[in-house]
Amino acid sequence: MSLKERIKQGLFLLDGAMGTQLIASGIEVGKCNDYLNIESSDIVSNIHKAYLQAGSDAVITNTFGANKFALARHGLAEEVEKINTAGAKIARKAAGEQKYVLGDIGPSGNFIKPLGDLEPKDLEDAFTQQAKALLAGGADGFIIETMTALDEAIIAIEAVKSVSGDLPVFASFAFDRSGGDYRTMMGVDVESAVSKTILLGVDAVGFNCGSATLDEYIELAEKFVSAVKASGKDTLVFAEPNAGKPELVDGKAVYKVSPEDFASAAEKIHSLGINIIGGCCGTTPAHIAVISKKLQVGSG
Numbered sequence: 001m002s003l004k005e006r007i008k009q010g011l012f013l014l015d016g017a018m019g020t021q022l023i024a025s026g027i028e029v030g031k032c033n034d035y036l037n038i039e040s041s042d043i044v045s046n047i048h049k050a051y052l053q054a055g056s057d058a059v060i061t062n063t064f065g066a067n068k069f070a071l072a073r074h075g076l077a078e079e080v081e082k083i084n085t086a087g088a089k090i091a092r093k094a095a096g097e098q099k100y101v102l103g104d105i106g107p108s109g110n111f112i113k114p115l116g117d118l119e120p121k122d123l124e125d126a127f128t129q130q131a132k133a134l135l136a137g138g139a140d141g142f143i144i145e146t147m148t149a150l151d152e153a154i155i156a157i158e159a160v161k162s163v164s165g166d167l168p169v170f171a172s173f174a175f176d177r178s179g180g181d182y183r184t185m186m187g188v189d190v191e192s193a194v195s196k197t198i199l200l201g202v203d204a205v206g207f208n209c210g211s212a213t214l215d216e217y218i219e220l221a222e223k224f225v226s227a228v229k230a231s232g233k234d235t236l237v238f239a240e241p242n243a244g245k246p247e248l249v250d251g252k253a254v255y256k257v258s259p260e261d262f263a264s265a266a267e268k269i270h271s272l273g274i275n276i277i278g279g280c281c282g283t284t285p286a287h288i289a290v291i292s293k294k295l296q297v298g299s300g
């Protein structure tokens with residue numbers, strides 16, 4: 001079954017965090033995680049396998065920072081194709097033909113003109129280049145994640161859609177709760193994020209990462225469901241909360257929400273009609289395993 005058909009068939013579990021799992025595997029903070037697809041593919045592959053074993057229906061490639069601009073910060077701007085194709089191949093091999101691979105695309109980390117000096121066309125070319133390389137490695141679809149600027153998200157979606165053909169495209173934003181409202185770091189609210197991305201024809205719109213408690217993520221999920229309803233479209237919603245708000249321990253962000261508490265929140269999010277659920281920072285295969293156990297029952 002194609003990914004596009006599969007996501008309409010009820011519960012579809014994404015995976016949990018890659019970054020915090022890499023740190024747990026001993027990878028230094030600040031290293032180029034994406035380059036591990038070339039350098040230490042076993043570490044990446046083992047994380048994918050652990051999520052698949054835990055019950056994930058899809059794994060997300062280790063390519064979050066593998067656009068030209070993000071890679072340039074590690075002197076790797078020339079390696080876009082190699083890193084993304086390798087990342088998709090590692091995930092494809094782990095997932096086999098039964099499970100799915102979503103090619104991960106994160107923000108450039110730069111600002112578009114006039115706020116910064118990034119030309120929209122250069123950004124579009126960078127995302128197109130990344131999406132093509134993910135496709136070449138065997139991705140079944142794309143997930144554009146942790147977006148905070150609407151203009152960048154729109155460019156990313158258009159770029160990906162220019163090469164994705166019939167494959168589904170997911171897009172998500174990172175929200176914080178500030179002053180009683182949910183906004184991205186760049187001030188985008190849920191309604192604008194949802195209405196603008198839906199118009200571009202994404203298959204699923206959602207939220208990931210950011211900074212919120214589990215109760216706040218549930219509230220955010222409610223807002224997403226109503227915003228999609230208000231649009232009159234049947235675009236799917238997906239949710240990838242962090243394992244709660246991080247606490248700083250010895251200068252490091254530590255996520256303390258247990259798999260059980262995370263799964264209870266996931267259950268509430270699922271009861272709102274959201275069928276595509278995974279986790280962002282701080283979530284582990286143990287978190288996905290409990291969700292899988294709790295939600296698979298009776299949900300087809």
Ligand SMILES: [Zn+2]
Binds near residue numbers: 280
């Ligand atoms: Zn995150």
